[in-house]
Amino acid sequence: MKQRIEELREQIHKYNYQYHVLDKPTIPDSEYDKLLHELIALEKAYPQYDDPSSPTRKIGGSVSSQFHKVIHKRAMLSLGNVFSYEELRVWAYKITSIYPKVEFCVECKIDGLAMSVTYLNGSFHQAVTRGDGTEGEDVTNNVVTIKSIPLKIPYLKELEVRGEVYMPKKSFVKTNQARVLNGEEEFANPRNAAAGSIRQLDSKVVASRGLDAFWYYLPQGLSLNQPTHYDSLMWLKALGFKINPLTKLCSSIEDVVSYIEELSLLREQLDYEIDGVVIKVNDFTLQGTLGYTEKAPKWAVAYKFPAVEVVTTLEDIFLTVGRTGKITPNAKLTPVKVAGTTVSYATLHNEDFIKERDIRIFDKVVIRKAGEIIPEVVSSIKDMRSEQCVPYVFSLQCPTCNHQLVRYPDEAAHYCINNDCPSRIVEAIAHFASRDAMNIDGLGIKRVEQFYQLGFIKTFADIYFLHRYRNEIIEIPKFGLKSYENLIQAIEKSKENSLERLLFGLGIRQVGAKASKILAETFHFMQTIMEVNQEDLSGIRDIGPITSKSIVEFFKDSNNRKLIDTFHECGLNMQYKGEAKKTSIFTNKTVVVTGTLSSWSRKEITDFLYSMGANVSGSVSKKTDYLIYGKDSGSKLDKAMQLNVKTLSEEEFLKVINDA
Numbered sequence: 001m002k003q004r005i006e007e008l009r010e011q012i013h014k015y016n017y018q019y020h021v022l023d024k025p026t027i028p029d030s031e032y033d034k035l036l037h038e039l040i041a042l043e044k045a046y047p048q049y050d051d052p053s054s055p056t057r058k059i060g061g062s063v064s065s066q067f068h069k070v071i072h073k074r075a076m077l078s079l080g081n082v083f084s085y086e087e088l089r090v091w092a093y094k095i096t097s098i099y100p101k102v103e104f105c106v107e108c109k110i111d112g113l114a115m116s117v118t119y120l121n122g123s124f125h126q127a128v129t130r131g132d133g134t135e136g137e138d139v140t141n142n143v144v145t146i147k148s149i150p151l152k153i154p155y156l157k158e159l160e161v162r163g164e165v166y167m168p169k170k171s172f173v174k175t176n177q178a179r180v181l182n183g184e185e186e187f188a189n190p191r192n193a194a195a196g197s198i199r200q201l202d203s204k205v206v207a208s209r210g211l212d213a214f215w216y217y218l219p220q221g222l223s224l225n226q227p228t229h230y231d232s233l234m235w236l237k238a239l240g241f242k243i244n245p246l247t248k249l250c251s252s253i254e255d256v257v258s259y260i261e262e263l264s265l266l267r268e269q270l271d272y273e274i275d276g277v278v279i280k281v282n283d284f285t286l287q288g289t290l291g292y293t294e295k296a297p298k299w300a301v302a303y304k305f306p307a308v309e310v311v312t313t314l315e316d317i318f319l320t321v322g323r324t325g326k327i328t329p330n331a332k333l334t335p336v337k338v339a340g341t342t343v344s345y346a347t348l349h350n351e352d353f354i355k356e357r358d359i360r361i362f363d364k365v366v367i368r369k370a371g372e373i374i375p376e377v378v379s380s381i382k383d384m385r386s387e388q389c390v391p392y393v394f395s396l397q398c399p400t401c402n403h404q405l406v407r408y409p410d411e412a413a414h415y416c417i418n419n420d421c422p423s424r425i426v427e428a429i430a431h432f433a434s435r436d437a438m439n440i441d442g443l444g445i446k447r448v449e450q451f452y453q454l455g456f457i458k459t460f461a462d463i464y465f466l467h468r469y470r471n472e473i474i475e476i477p478k479f480g481l482k483s484y485e486n487l488i489q490a491i492e493k494s495k496e497n498s499l500e501r502l503l504f505g506l507g508i509r510q511v512g513a514k515a516s517k518i519l520a521e522t523f524h525f526m527q528t529i530m531e532v533n534q535e536d537l538s539g540i541r542d543i544g545p546i547t548s549k550s551i552v553e554f555f556k557d558s559n560n561r562k563l564i565d566t567f568h569e570c571g572l573n574m575q576y577k578g579e580a581k582k583t584s585i586f587t588n589k590t591v592v593v594t595g596t597l598s599s600w601s602r603k604e605i606t607d608f609l610y611s612m613g614a615n616v617s618g619s620v621s622k623k624t625d626y627l628i629y630g631k632d633s634g635s636k637l638d639k640a641m642q643l644n645v646k647t648l649s650e651e652e653f654l655k656v657i658n659d660a
């Protein structure tokens with residue numbers, strides 16, 4: 001019987017591939033169903049021959065209680081964006097000016113969710129979502145239900161492939177129709193629908209949603225003997241993966257631009273949503289040379305299709321309060337479709353924005369939406385204005401706490417300066433728990449708001465005492481014990497975070513994710529950062545005088561110091577856990593570069609010096625430790641000599657780093 005089971009599996013895998021990947025079925029559906037049902041029956045009768053990569057898994061059936069977290073072996077980065085051909089040409093020029101013969105691989109930017117899948121011994125092993133790029137969720141049971149995904153491949157070593165799971169436009173319409181019938185809320189767009197489906201606990205439901213996937217990246221390409229990205233895609237195609245058929249090689253950036261034009265015309269007719277075009281340097285070796293920034297590869301970029309504008313009615317204007325107290329006026333709109341999503345709200349930025357454009361309630365307004373960016377009101381149509389429209393008067397009171405708003409000189413925004421304003425507190429706590437800060441799953445803005453109103457959380461530190469309200473929380477409708485336990489687990493886990501996350505979560509003015517990382521990398525311990533003065537901070541890259549002042553003031557405040565003490569008592573990690581900066585003779589030294597270097601661009605050498613721990617400065621002073629000079633270096637070299645600053649020619653510099 002084992003033989004028949006295996007025979008059936010092999011046949012069905014083949015028919016699946018012909019139908020779902022090649023789009024060329026070779027047997028009638030009825031015949032296929034017969035084989036499938038025979039296999040289902042046999043698997044039921046002989047459970048000892050169970051195989052997780054059996055084609056019957058595509059029907060779904062397993063129900064999960066939650067998705068386990070998985071750390072990616074290699075980080076899943078995102079892409080840098082460009083919004084015009086000009087910006088695209090600038091990106092390309094940085095590469096072609098050094099490597100004139102570059103070939104680009106041009107692909108559709110599929111609007112779905114990124115997925116990493118692994119195979120072991122030729123069988124499907126695991127599917128993991130991108131998550132925050134470092135850690136995602138194991139959604140294997142759901143991804144195997146996607147019909148076009150091969151569960152068996154003719155390659156036996158470990159293999160990781162990345163791509164995009166998406167919901168075809170047809171499936172989207174069907175899914176939403178079914179939701180309306182069931183009295184459920186419709187998905188706003190195919191991307192949300194795909195993401196929502198992949199997070200379904202019942203894989204049968206996922207199987208019914210008609211998801212699909214395109215594969216666009218082989219992370220170990222070079223070590224799998226693939227010289228170029230395009231070669232790797234063709235290899236994946238030969239293994240049975242679905243590759244987007246509109247992928248094309250271009251040998252100049254102008255060819256890329258004309259191909260983008262072609263794709264934008266095709267866009268509407270495609271059965272899947274694309275929100276732009278991805279351009280990749282084709283040669284894997286060159287990709288390696290170009291490398292990565294912290295978040296994205298330098299060898300690829302996403303060209304985003306231009307914004308779309310539509311007209312709708314502005315029904316109301318209301319103010320919201322951010323965590324810093326910043327007030328944003330928002331437009332409530334008559335819902336309208338823009339580029340596939342329904343827009344009901346848009347930003348009006350600030351009082352001046354409304355005044356300058358004379359935007360009034362009940363006006364017909366032009367709305368613009370570009371990519372992921374929050375939609376904005378561009379203008380109001382004065383000709384269509386009715387008499388009832390009166391100029392909008394900006395309220396000078398906080399919509400939440402009624403405190404008088406202030407507007408600082410040179411700033412367009414109003415602020416609520418009441419530190420006890422409930423909106424500010426809720427926003428600040430939600431920021432603390434957010435993905436790039438303490439990353440506490442299950443503690444989004446809505447939940448924080450609820451816990452705040454119930455009196456469970458009033459400060460950041462209260463998060464770590466939430467277990468005291470266990471009995472009350474598990475009684476909250478639709479919450480329950482399981483969600484409570486998951487939340488407490490996420491809170492516990494956040495205690496282990498590396499220091500930069502805590503620093504960012506604190507919401508110190510001017511200190512974003514990047515500055516937090518730099519502070520953590522440089523000083524390693526919270527205790528050290530709490531004691532630094534402006535002088536200590538002055539030489540650090542990207543930390544200017546305003547940021548320094550804000551950091552020092554924050555830690556001078558006794559309430560903030562008490563908060564850190566409480567965190568300490570709760571067992572939060574206060575150390576940097578990432579890689580230390582490389583140390584070299586340039587570590588903590590101030591270095592100036594002047595003149596033209598023959599083998600480095602200015603940016604390359606600056607990045608390199610930063611990576612060696614140097615502070616790179618633009619002008620020579622007594623504080624300068626080294627001046628690196630190239631051809632045609634003028635006054636800076638003279639000044640360095642006068643001041644007795646150590647100078648290094650390009651050759652000497654290369655020798656120093658090679659010796660080191």
Ligand code: IVH
Pocket residue numbers: 077078079107108109110111112113114115130164216217278297300302
């Ligand atoms: S390449 C390091 N190619 O766009 C390689 N991404 O905005 C990074 N995406 O996270 C990905 N279509 O989810 C690549 N043809 C394509 C893509 C694509 C869609 C998504 C992907 C990525 C996001 C970045």
